[in-house]
Amino acid sequence: MAWFEQRHQFCGAELRLAHITDSHLFGSRDGCYFEVNTAAHFSRVLNALAEEQLDGVVFGGDLTQDHSAASYALFAELVAQSALQCPLFWVPGNHDDLTLLAQISEGQISAAKYLQCEQGDIVLLNSKGPTPAGWCEAAHLRELQQQLSEGAHSVLAFCHHHPLPIDGYLDKHMLENGPQLLNTLVNSQRVEALIHGHVHNAYAQSFRALPVYATPATSIQFAKHTRDWQQHNTGPAYRLIHWTAQGLHTEVKWLAN
Template structure:
């Protein structure tokens, strides 16, 4: 099945979305990543999201830190035991395996990669490459191009890796063909924004007029604008999006929600 064949439809012209990313879970619920209990942080963020009128949650990748299947099962447990009632979609991060993500899909966790509402569509892109850096394959770029032109609806894009440098340590693991992807998106004339994770902090960038937003991690943040790897426990965080389709225009408003540890 082609990447975008699995679709999910909302019969509405506005969407409220929570973008949560980089949970870095372990098999052990008490596991710590840079002295942060990642499961507790993720659970706290999910509880906060559950109190909001969200239409869906999009998980931005790097579910696991220890690469165990038990960490995927913990992710599923935390999602399905939470008070969240909407679907939770996902994109793979560099730590993740598609086979494992598909195995835990079901219940609240939905594997659709093409989300369609009235006047707007969400495309969830696979940026996982053969190394920790990102890479969108040529075949996937063709799929993206075809999906962009198949309807006049404005598109909002989600992927894991940062397509542009952020002037930090993680630039060594950015999306290596990011500019190629971004040029395809801009040239289609119907993409309103791109959202990604991976960099463990919030950033706002622009490429030929296309807004690009990085969401901070639910686990631990990486200090901005330093060539060294520095981390900081700033508490779990996620990003809220409000997308409204109005005639020929799509309005995307977004803000980061910080939950102090």
């Protein structure tokens, strides 16, 4: 099946999305990632999102930390038990298994990768490579370019890995062909922004005038601007995206630790 074959249509004159990422769940609700109970943090975020009157949520990858099938089942269980009512979509992270993601993609959790609304189109990309670093396969980039060439509406793009260096430890695991992806997006003259996860903190950058935003993790955050891998429990966070006829607005919201 082609990556963008499954689609979802939003209704309404405005679109309210949330982007959440890097939950790093374990097979047990008691699992801790650097002393943070990731299931508890994830549940707090889901409860906060339920109050935001959202049309959809995009999960940005790295669902699992222990790579167990039980961690995927826990993700689906936490979503189902939350008050969140809107559909949840996903892109894969370097920790994730596409087969296990597909297995939980039913009902509220959707495998759709091409989302459409009155304001434009949303593409959910696959940056998962053979190593912790990201890589967009040539066939995937060709399919993306084809999709971008066929429409005229504005586009919002999501992926897991960061395509631009952040001057930090995780640059060793960034999207290795990031410039190729970014040029594909910019050259289409349709893309409004690219939003990603992976870096466990908030960033705002640009590439040839294309805004590139990073969303903090629901689990634990990584210190910025250091080559050392430093973790800080500053609380979970999520990104809100409000898309109207006047344009695209986005902001990060933090939950108190």
